[in-house]
Amino acid sequence: MTEQAHFLQREKQSVLATRSDREASVEPLQLGQRVREIRQSKNLTLEEASKLTGLARSTLSKIENEQISPTFAAVTKLVTGLGIDIPQLFTQPSTRPAASGRRAVTRKGKGQLHPTTTYEHELLAEELSGKRMIPYRTTVFARSFDDYQDWVRHEGEEFLLVLSGRLALFTEFYQPVELAEGDSAYYDAEMGHALVSLSDEDAVVLWVTA
Known part of the structure:
Protein backbone atom coordinates (compact mmCIF):
# COMPACT_ATOMS: atom_id res chain seq x y z
CA MET A 1 0.00 0.00 0.00
CA THR A 2 1.34 3.45 -0.93
CA GLU A 3 2.05 6.20 1.58
CA GLN A 4 -0.94 8.19 0.33
CA ALA A 5 -3.19 5.16 0.67
CA HIS A 6 -2.03 4.70 4.29
CA PHE A 7 -2.74 8.36 4.99
CA LEU A 8 -6.23 8.19 3.47
CA GLN A 9 -7.00 4.87 5.15
CA ARG A 10 -6.32 6.40 8.58
CA GLU A 11 -8.60 9.34 7.81
CA LYS A 12 -11.34 7.09 6.37
CA GLN A 13 -11.23 4.82 9.44
CA SER A 14 -11.91 7.86 11.62
CA VAL A 15 -14.88 8.89 9.44
CA LEU A 16 -16.28 5.33 9.27
CA ALA A 17 -15.92 4.80 13.03
CA THR A 18 -17.99 7.91 13.71
CA ARG A 19 -20.58 6.85 11.12
CA SER A 20 -20.73 3.33 12.60
CA ASP A 21 -21.30 4.73 16.10
CA ARG A 22 -24.10 6.90 14.76
CA GLU A 23 -25.78 4.00 12.94
CA ALA A 24 -25.43 1.70 15.97
CA SER A 25 -27.44 4.19 18.04
CA VAL A 26 -30.57 3.73 15.89
CA GLU A 27 -33.15 1.61 17.70
CA PRO A 28 -35.99 -0.45 16.24
CA LEU A 29 -39.34 1.33 15.99
CA GLN A 30 -41.74 0.76 18.89
CA THR A 91 -41.32 6.06 10.76
CA GLN A 92 -38.86 6.63 13.54
CA PRO A 93 -38.32 10.36 13.98
CA SER A 94 -34.87 11.49 12.95
CA THR A 95 -32.38 11.34 15.80
CA ARG A 96 -29.99 13.53 13.85
CA PRO A 97 -29.28 16.63 15.93
CA ALA A 98 -30.09 20.06 14.63
CA ALA A 99 -27.31 21.90 12.82
CA SER A 100 -24.46 22.16 15.29
CA GLY A 101 -22.86 25.08 13.50
CA ARG A 102 -19.53 23.29 13.16
CA ARG A 103 -16.95 25.34 11.32
CA ALA A 104 -13.25 25.12 10.70
CA VAL A 105 -10.97 27.72 9.14
CA THR A 106 -7.52 26.67 7.94
CA ARG A 107 -5.20 29.56 7.14
CA LYS A 108 -2.91 29.33 4.13
CA GLY A 109 -0.01 27.01 4.87
CA LYS A 110 -1.34 26.13 8.34
CA GLY A 111 -2.82 22.71 7.59
CA GLN A 112 -1.29 19.51 8.93
CA LEU A 113 1.42 18.32 6.54
CA HIS A 114 1.81 14.70 5.41
CA PRO A 115 4.80 14.54 3.03
CA THR A 116 5.42 11.48 0.84
CA THR A 117 7.93 10.81 -1.93
CA THR A 118 5.42 11.81 -4.64
CA TYR A 119 3.09 14.27 -2.86
CA GLU A 120 2.93 16.62 0.08
CA HIS A 121 -0.59 16.62 1.52
CA GLU A 122 -1.79 19.50 3.65
CA LEU A 123 -4.78 18.21 5.60
CA LEU A 124 -7.49 20.87 5.97
CA ALA A 125 -10.07 21.28 8.77
CA GLU A 126 -7.89 18.95 10.83
CA GLU A 127 -9.51 19.97 14.12
CA LEU A 128 -12.92 18.59 13.07
CA SER A 129 -13.45 14.93 13.97
CA GLY A 130 -15.93 12.62 12.23
CA LYS A 131 -15.84 14.48 8.92
CA ARG A 132 -17.93 13.02 6.08
CA MET A 133 -15.25 14.00 3.61
CA ILE A 134 -11.50 14.55 3.76
CA PRO A 135 -10.31 17.81 2.18
CA TYR A 136 -6.63 18.41 1.56
CA ARG A 137 -4.33 20.57 -0.53
CA THR A 138 -1.64 18.62 -2.31
CA THR A 139 1.62 19.59 -3.97
CA VAL A 140 2.57 17.05 -6.65
CA PHE A 141 6.30 16.22 -6.64
CA ALA A 142 6.16 13.29 -9.09
CA ARG A 143 7.49 13.99 -12.57
CA SER A 144 6.91 10.54 -14.04
CA PHE A 145 4.54 7.62 -13.47
CA ASP A 146 7.67 5.60 -12.75
CA ASP A 147 8.06 7.62 -9.54
CA TYR A 148 5.26 5.46 -8.12
CA GLN A 149 5.82 1.92 -6.86
CA ASP A 150 2.26 1.04 -7.82
CA TRP A 151 -1.15 2.58 -8.47
CA VAL A 152 -2.62 4.64 -5.65
CA ARG A 153 -5.98 3.17 -4.68
CA HIS A 154 -8.23 3.37 -1.62
CA GLU A 155 -11.90 3.28 -0.64
CA GLY A 156 -14.34 5.99 -1.64
CA GLU A 157 -14.70 8.52 -4.42
CA GLU A 158 -12.47 11.49 -5.07
CA PHE A 159 -12.69 14.99 -6.51
CA LEU A 160 -9.70 17.10 -7.50
CA LEU A 161 -9.40 20.70 -8.67
CA VAL A 162 -6.12 22.01 -10.10
CA LEU A 163 -5.16 25.16 -8.20
CA SER A 164 -1.93 25.89 -10.08
CA GLY A 165 0.38 24.33 -12.63
CA ARG A 166 -0.33 21.53 -15.10
CA LEU A 167 -0.47 17.83 -14.45
CA ALA A 168 -1.34 14.47 -15.94
CA LEU A 169 -4.02 12.35 -14.27
CA PHE A 170 -3.28 8.66 -14.75
CA THR A 171 -6.17 6.27 -14.11
CA GLU A 172 -6.18 2.51 -14.40
CA PHE A 173 -8.90 2.12 -17.03
CA TYR A 174 -8.44 5.32 -19.04
CA GLN A 175 -5.76 7.06 -21.05
CA PRO A 176 -3.85 9.76 -19.12
CA VAL A 177 -5.48 13.17 -19.33
CA GLU A 178 -3.77 16.54 -19.01
CA LEU A 179 -5.31 19.02 -16.57
CA ALA A 180 -4.52 22.72 -16.25
CA GLU A 181 -5.34 25.34 -13.62
CA GLY A 182 -9.10 25.39 -13.02
CA ASP A 183 -9.69 21.91 -14.47
CA SER A 184 -11.23 19.24 -12.25
CA ALA A 185 -11.91 15.51 -12.18
CA TYR A 186 -14.17 13.16 -10.22
CA TYR A 187 -13.44 9.43 -10.10
CA ASP A 188 -13.70 6.13 -8.24
CA ALA A 189 -10.74 6.09 -5.85
CA GLU A 190 -10.65 2.28 -5.79
CA MET A 191 -9.52 2.52 -9.41
CA GLY A 192 -5.77 2.91 -9.59
CA HIS A 193 -4.79 6.57 -10.03
CA ALA A 194 -1.76 8.86 -9.85
CA LEU A 195 -0.81 12.48 -10.56
CA VAL A 196 2.32 13.72 -12.32
CA SER A 197 3.35 17.37 -12.58
CA LEU A 198 3.97 18.57 -16.15
CA SER A 199 4.73 22.23 -15.43
CA ASP A 200 8.15 23.57 -14.38
CA GLU A 201 6.76 24.23 -10.92
CA ASP A 202 5.07 21.54 -8.85
CA ALA A 203 1.34 21.45 -9.57
CA VAL A 204 -0.98 22.08 -6.64
CA VAL A 205 -4.47 20.54 -6.33
CA LEU A 206 -7.39 20.63 -3.95
CA TRP A 207 -8.39 17.03 -3.24
CA VAL A 208 -11.59 15.92 -1.52
CA THR A 209 -12.07 12.24 -0.65
CA ALA A 210 -15.43 10.88 0.47
Whole structure:
Protein backbone atom coordinates (compact mmCIF):
# COMPACT_ATOMS: atom_id res chain seq x y z
CA MET A 1 0.00 0.00 0.00
CA THR A 2 1.34 3.45 -0.93
CA GLU A 3 2.05 6.20 1.58
CA GLN A 4 -0.94 8.19 0.33
CA ALA A 5 -3.19 5.16 0.67
CA HIS A 6 -2.03 4.70 4.29
CA PHE A 7 -2.74 8.36 4.99
CA LEU A 8 -6.23 8.19 3.47
CA GLN A 9 -7.00 4.87 5.15
CA ARG A 10 -6.32 6.40 8.58
CA GLU A 11 -8.60 9.34 7.81
CA LYS A 12 -11.34 7.09 6.37
CA GLN A 13 -11.23 4.82 9.44
CA SER A 14 -11.91 7.86 11.62
CA VAL A 15 -14.88 8.89 9.44
CA LEU A 16 -16.28 5.33 9.27
CA ALA A 17 -15.92 4.80 13.03
CA THR A 18 -17.99 7.91 13.71
CA ARG A 19 -20.58 6.85 11.12
CA SER A 20 -20.73 3.33 12.60
CA ASP A 21 -21.30 4.73 16.10
CA ARG A 22 -24.10 6.90 14.76
CA GLU A 23 -25.78 4.00 12.94
CA ALA A 24 -25.43 1.70 15.97
CA SER A 25 -27.44 4.19 18.04
CA VAL A 26 -30.57 3.73 15.89
CA GLU A 27 -33.15 1.61 17.70
CA PRO A 28 -35.99 -0.45 16.24
CA LEU A 29 -39.34 1.33 15.99
CA GLN A 30 -41.74 0.76 18.89
CA LEU A 31 -45.21 1.69 17.68
CA GLY A 32 -46.63 2.36 21.13
CA GLN A 33 -43.81 4.69 21.98
CA ARG A 34 -44.27 6.43 18.64
CA VAL A 35 -47.98 6.99 19.36
CA ARG A 36 -47.11 8.46 22.74
CA GLU A 37 -44.47 10.75 21.20
CA ILE A 38 -46.94 12.07 18.62
CA ARG A 39 -49.66 12.58 21.24
CA GLN A 40 -47.29 14.42 23.57
CA SER A 41 -45.87 16.53 20.75
CA LYS A 42 -49.43 17.80 20.23
CA ASN A 43 -49.83 18.46 23.98
CA LEU A 44 -52.76 16.05 24.24
CA THR A 45 -53.74 14.08 27.31
CA LEU A 46 -54.88 10.48 26.94
CA GLU A 47 -58.44 11.66 27.49
CA GLU A 48 -58.19 14.32 24.78
CA ALA A 49 -56.55 11.90 22.32
CA SER A 50 -59.29 9.37 23.09
CA LYS A 51 -61.98 11.86 22.13
CA LEU A 52 -60.19 12.86 18.92
CA THR A 53 -59.52 9.31 17.75
CA GLY A 54 -62.66 7.63 18.98
CA LEU A 55 -60.56 4.99 20.77
CA ALA A 56 -61.27 4.17 24.40
CA ARG A 57 -58.80 5.74 26.82
CA SER A 58 -57.87 2.28 28.10
CA THR A 59 -57.24 1.03 24.56
CA LEU A 60 -55.03 4.00 23.78
CA SER A 61 -53.10 3.44 27.01
CA LYS A 62 -52.55 -0.24 26.19
CA ILE A 63 -51.30 0.66 22.69
CA GLU A 64 -48.83 3.19 24.09
CA ASN A 65 -47.56 0.69 26.66
CA GLU A 66 -47.09 -2.02 24.01
CA GLN A 67 -49.69 -4.22 25.71
CA ILE A 68 -51.69 -4.62 22.50
CA SER A 69 -51.02 -4.05 18.82
CA PRO A 70 -53.49 -1.71 17.10
CA THR A 71 -55.74 -3.16 14.43
CA PHE A 72 -55.89 -1.54 11.00
CA ALA A 73 -59.14 0.14 12.07
CA ALA A 74 -57.41 1.53 15.17
CA VAL A 75 -54.47 2.77 13.09
CA THR A 76 -56.93 4.55 10.78
CA LYS A 77 -58.57 6.25 13.78
CA LEU A 78 -55.17 7.26 15.18
CA VAL A 79 -54.05 8.78 11.90
CA THR A 80 -57.33 10.63 11.36
CA GLY A 81 -57.77 11.77 14.96
CA LEU A 82 -54.18 12.94 15.48
CA GLY A 83 -54.05 14.63 12.08
CA ILE A 84 -51.01 12.77 10.78
CA ASP A 85 -50.06 10.59 7.82
CA ILE A 86 -49.52 6.84 8.14
CA PRO A 87 -45.77 7.15 7.34
CA GLN A 88 -45.39 9.48 10.33
CA LEU A 89 -46.78 6.77 12.57
CA PHE A 90 -44.49 4.03 11.32
CA THR A 91 -41.32 6.06 10.76
CA GLN A 92 -38.86 6.63 13.54
CA PRO A 93 -38.32 10.36 13.98
CA SER A 94 -34.87 11.49 12.95
CA THR A 95 -32.38 11.34 15.80
CA ARG A 96 -29.99 13.53 13.85
CA PRO A 97 -29.28 16.63 15.93
CA ALA A 98 -30.09 20.06 14.63
CA ALA A 99 -27.31 21.90 12.82
CA SER A 100 -24.46 22.16 15.29
CA GLY A 101 -22.86 25.08 13.50
CA ARG A 102 -19.53 23.29 13.16
CA ARG A 103 -16.95 25.34 11.32
CA ALA A 104 -13.25 25.12 10.70
CA VAL A 105 -10.97 27.72 9.14
CA THR A 106 -7.52 26.67 7.94
CA ARG A 107 -5.20 29.56 7.14
CA LYS A 108 -2.91 29.33 4.13
CA GLY A 109 -0.01 27.01 4.87
CA LYS A 110 -1.34 26.13 8.34
CA GLY A 111 -2.82 22.71 7.59
CA GLN A 112 -1.29 19.51 8.93
CA LEU A 113 1.42 18.32 6.54
CA HIS A 114 1.81 14.70 5.41
CA PRO A 115 4.80 14.54 3.03
CA THR A 116 5.42 11.48 0.84
CA THR A 117 7.93 10.81 -1.93
CA THR A 118 5.42 11.81 -4.64
CA TYR A 119 3.09 14.27 -2.86
CA GLU A 120 2.93 16.62 0.08
CA HIS A 121 -0.59 16.62 1.52
CA GLU A 122 -1.79 19.50 3.65
CA LEU A 123 -4.78 18.21 5.60
CA LEU A 124 -7.49 20.87 5.97
CA ALA A 125 -10.07 21.28 8.77
CA GLU A 126 -7.89 18.95 10.83
CA GLU A 127 -9.51 19.97 14.12
CA LEU A 128 -12.92 18.59 13.07
CA SER A 129 -13.45 14.93 13.97
CA GLY A 130 -15.93 12.62 12.23
CA LYS A 131 -15.84 14.48 8.92
CA ARG A 132 -17.93 13.02 6.08
CA MET A 133 -15.25 14.00 3.61
CA ILE A 134 -11.50 14.55 3.76
CA PRO A 135 -10.31 17.81 2.18
CA TYR A 136 -6.63 18.41 1.56
CA ARG A 137 -4.33 20.57 -0.53
CA THR A 138 -1.64 18.62 -2.31
CA THR A 139 1.62 19.59 -3.97
CA VAL A 140 2.57 17.05 -6.65
CA PHE A 141 6.30 16.22 -6.64
CA ALA A 142 6.16 13.29 -9.09
CA ARG A 143 7.49 13.99 -12.57
CA SER A 144 6.91 10.54 -14.04
CA PHE A 145 4.54 7.62 -13.47
CA ASP A 146 7.67 5.60 -12.75
CA ASP A 147 8.06 7.62 -9.54
CA TYR A 148 5.26 5.46 -8.12
CA GLN A 149 5.82 1.92 -6.86
CA ASP A 150 2.26 1.04 -7.82
CA TRP A 151 -1.15 2.58 -8.47
CA VAL A 152 -2.62 4.64 -5.65
CA ARG A 153 -5.98 3.17 -4.68
CA HIS A 154 -8.23 3.37 -1.62
CA GLU A 155 -11.90 3.28 -0.64
CA GLY A 156 -14.34 5.99 -1.64
CA GLU A 157 -14.70 8.52 -4.42
CA GLU A 158 -12.47 11.49 -5.07
CA PHE A 159 -12.69 14.99 -6.51
CA LEU A 160 -9.70 17.10 -7.50
CA LEU A 161 -9.40 20.70 -8.67
CA VAL A 162 -6.12 22.01 -10.10
CA LEU A 163 -5.16 25.16 -8.20
CA SER A 164 -1.93 25.89 -10.08
CA GLY A 165 0.38 24.33 -12.63
CA ARG A 166 -0.33 21.53 -15.10
CA LEU A 167 -0.47 17.83 -14.45
CA ALA A 168 -1.34 14.47 -15.94
CA LEU A 169 -4.02 12.35 -14.27
CA PHE A 170 -3.28 8.66 -14.75
CA THR A 171 -6.17 6.27 -14.11
CA GLU A 172 -6.18 2.51 -14.40
CA PHE A 173 -8.90 2.12 -17.03
CA TYR A 174 -8.44 5.32 -19.04
CA GLN A 175 -5.76 7.06 -21.05
CA PRO A 176 -3.85 9.76 -19.12
CA VAL A 177 -5.48 13.17 -19.33
CA GLU A 178 -3.77 16.54 -19.01
CA LEU A 179 -5.31 19.02 -16.57
CA ALA A 180 -4.52 22.72 -16.25
CA GLU A 181 -5.34 25.34 -13.62
CA GLY A 182 -9.10 25.39 -13.02
CA ASP A 183 -9.69 21.91 -14.47
CA SER A 184 -11.23 19.24 -12.25
CA ALA A 185 -11.91 15.51 -12.18
CA TYR A 186 -14.17 13.16 -10.22
CA TYR A 187 -13.44 9.43 -10.10
CA ASP A 188 -13.70 6.13 -8.24
CA ALA A 189 -10.74 6.09 -5.85
CA GLU A 190 -10.65 2.28 -5.79
CA MET A 191 -9.52 2.52 -9.41
CA GLY A 192 -5.77 2.91 -9.59
CA HIS A 193 -4.79 6.57 -10.03
CA ALA A 194 -1.76 8.86 -9.85
CA LEU A 195 -0.81 12.48 -10.56
CA VAL A 196 2.32 13.72 -12.32
CA SER A 197 3.35 17.37 -12.58
CA LEU A 198 3.97 18.57 -16.15
CA SER A 199 4.73 22.23 -15.43
CA ASP A 200 8.15 23.57 -14.38
CA GLU A 201 6.76 24.23 -10.92
CA ASP A 202 5.07 21.54 -8.85
CA ALA A 203 1.34 21.45 -9.57
CA VAL A 204 -0.98 22.08 -6.64
CA VAL A 205 -4.47 20.54 -6.33
CA LEU A 206 -7.39 20.63 -3.95
CA TRP A 207 -8.39 17.03 -3.24
CA VAL A 208 -11.59 15.92 -1.52
CA THR A 209 -12.07 12.24 -0.65
CA ALA A 210 -15.43 10.88 0.47
